[in-house]
Amino acid sequence: xxxxxxxxxxxxxxxxxxxxxxxxxxxxxxxxxxxxxxxxxxxxxxxxxxxxxxxxxxxxxxxxxxxxxxxxxxxxxxxxxxxxxxxxxxxxxxxxxxxxxxxxxxxxxxxxxxxxxxxxxxxxxxxxxxxxxxxxxxxxxxxxxxxxxxxxxxxxxxxxxxxxxxxxxxxxxxxxxxxxxxxxxxxxxxxxxxxxxxxxxxxxxxxxxxx
Numbered sequence: 001x002x003x004x005x006x007x008x009x010x011x012x013x014x015x016x017x018x019x020x021x022x023x024x025x026x027x028x029x030x031x032x033x034x035x036x037x038x039x040x041x042x043x044x045x046x047x048x049x050x051x052x053x054x055x056x057x058x059x060x061x062x063x064x065x066x067x068x069x070x071x072x073x074x075x076x077x078x079x080x081x082x083x084x085x086x087x088x089x090x091x092x093x094x095x096x097x098x099x100x101x102x103x104x105x106x107x108x109x110x111x112x113x114x115x116x117x118x119x120x121x122x123x124x125x126x127x128x129x130x131x132x133x134x135x136x137x138x139x140x141x142x143x144x145x146x147x148x149x150x151x152x153x154x155x156x157x158x159x160x161x162x163x164x165x166x167x168x169x170x171x172x173x174x175x176x177x178x179x180x181x182x183x184x185x186x187x188x189x190x191x192x193x194x195x196x197x198x199x200x201x202x203x204x205x206x207x208x209x210x211x
Contacts, residue, residue, distance in 0.1 A: 002127035004087055004107050005154065005175050007065065012176040013166065013208060014039045015201070016069060016158065019188035022048035028187050029056050031194050033064055035201030036209070041069040041089055041178065044076055050083045057084040071108075074100050081106050089130060093121040109156060113137065115146060118153060128154035128175050135160015140168055147173055163204050167211050179204065 005012075015032050017025050017040060025048075029040050040056070042049040050068065057066050068080035069089035077100040080088055088101050093110035101108035102125065111130045112118040121129045134142060134157040143157055157169050158178030166177045183204065187197035 002107050004065065005127055008039055008176055011036065011038055011205065011208060012170060012174075013037060013204065014041050014067070014156075014158075014176055014178045015183055016041045016043065016178050016180040017046070017049075017184065017188060018043040018070075018180060019046050022046050022052035023190075024188045024192060024194075025049070025052035026055055026059075027194060028184070028192075028197060029060065029064070031187075031198045032201050033060060035198050036205035037201055038063055039065040039067070039176075041067045043070040044068060044072075044080075045070050050079055053080075053085060054083050071097060073097075077101050077104075077108075091130075091132060093117065093124070093129075095124055098124045098126055115150060118146065118150060118155070122150075122153045128156050130156045130158055130178070132157070132178070133159025135162070140165060140172065143169060143174070144172060163200060164207075166204050167207050170208065171211065 015037050042053045053066050065086045067087040068085040071088045071090045077097055081104050087107040089109045091111040093112055098108050107127050109128055109130045110121040111132050112121045118129050154175040156176045157174050163182050169177045183200055185196055186192040187194050
């Protein structure tokens with residue numbers, strides 16, 4: 001297991017931030033950090049995500065781990081790493097992206113869904129495989145049925161994970177869980193409810209800490 005996953009082990013939750021633009025990423029991350037989150041992923045489908053990542057990396061405590069997600073090109077790999085990203089995530093598996101990140105000694109977590117896709121991604125030498133979108137294809141039941149024949153592969157379920165499922169995924173063997181819409185609500189939109197985000201974040205962190 002990579003040093004990153006070992007560092008996240010006490011609180012293996014990743015807050016995934018995706019919106020039309022990154023205007024609220026910094027204040028939202030501050031609320032998440034105050035609530036106990038220590039890992040965030042800024043997605044490249046969001047305008048301004050890389051600049052927001054730079055700002056958070058330079059302004060917030062060093063124990064906050066900031067990654068860049070939805071990485072699909074080698075240029076995006078390089079830009080994300082140059083911005084200071086501690087890890088990279090993709091919805092897909094592409095060997096050249098893994099190779100580019102590995103050459104820079106930055107963990108890359110490719111996305112997969114079927115057993116064949118998961119195995120192909122894992123055999124590329126990555127520290128874990130993101131299984132997404134897991135919610136629409138069966139959630140916890142799907143996770144169990146995939147992990148059963150692939151027990152040696154570290155899996156990170158994301159996409160449609162409900163807040164009250166985070167503990168169950170971890171108890172069933174996930175090395176980390178990515179939380180997106182269920183956690184963020186409308187907090188990243190203009191006039192969004194940051195207080196509501198903080199309450200949801202506190203709730204899930206407490207639940208995971210108590211397991």
